[in-house]
Amino acid sequence: MASSIAHMIRVLLAIAVALPVASRAGELQDYAVIGDGIPASLTGSPGDATRGRALVLDRASTCILCHNGPFPETRFQGDLAPSLTGAGSRWTASQLRLRLVDASRFNPETIMPSYYRIDGLQRVAKNWQGKPILSAEQIEDIVAYLVSLRD
Ligand code: HEC
Numbered sequence: 274m275a276s277s278i279a280h281m282i283r284v285l286l287a288i289a290v291a292l293p294v295a296s297r298a299g300e301l302q303d304y305a306v307i308g309d310g311i312p313a314s315l316t317g318s319p320g321d322a323t324r325g326r327a328l329v330l331d332r333a334s335t336c337i338l339c340h341n342g343p344f345p346e347t348r349f350q351g352d353l354a355p356s357l358t359g360a361g362s363r364w365t366a367s368q369l370r371l372r373l374v375d376a377s378r379f380n381p382e383t384i385m386p387s388y389y390r391i392d393g394l395q396r397v398a399k400n401w402q403g404k405p406i407l408s409a410e411q412i413e414d415i416v417a418y419l420v421s422l423r424d
Contacts (some may be wrong), residue, residue: 301391302409306367310367311374314416315389315409325418327413329357340387343422354385361420369419373412388412 302315314320319357329336341350342357360369370376376385388407407415 287346294333299404301389301405306371306378307367308381309371311367311370312367314413315370315374316413318413320410320413320415320417322414322417325414325416328407328415329418334407334411335386357419357422359422359424361422362424364419366416366420370412370416373407373415384385 296342304311304315304400305313328334329342329349332338336357337344337347337350339354341352342355342360344350364372372385374389375387376383377387386406389405389409389412391403391405
């Protein structure tokens with residue numbers, strides 16, 4: 274009897290612990306990787322290139338710690354990664370979306386963060402655990418901006 278109560282308590286505790294994790298995982302939209310990209314918008318609608326440009330330049334997104342590009346107003350830009358200039362001529366929206374969601378799919382050794390992933394990551398800062406770095410809307414805005422970089 275006592276042991277079955279203990280068992281019930283363990284089950285209830287396990288459920289209580291599992292629930293918040295399940296609802297946090299639900300913060301990620303489902304997406305389908307097809308070939309080397311994610312053809313469909315994560316939000317179901319196109320992003321806004323102007324907001325995307327602001328996000329890329331925002332130090333919080335960290336893009337320009339590694340990348341440079343056509344941002345004459347920004348003095349400090351990284352040189353650890355290819356320039357974003359012309360990214361829209363080299364890559365399709367689908368390829369750019371997957372690269373932002375999970376750059377390690379292209380290159381398992383990459384230093385570029387997986388911006389829309391919460392599982393299987395190491396060294397995730399406490400504030401970011403269980404949350405993607407960028408939201409689905411932010412990913413779409415950045416994709417819209419990068420696609421517009423044609424030369
Ligand atoms: C810590 C460094 C780092 C950060 C931060 C980073 N990247 Fe990257 N990125 C790279 C590296 C290195 C590559 C080259 C390919 C590879 O190693 O995956 C790359 C590749 C790319 C490419 C393909 C470039 C090409 O034409 O070959 C794009 C587009 C890109 N990153 C966009 C972004 C955007 C947008 C952000 C911010 C949301 C970002 N990256 C943040 C390091 C970074």
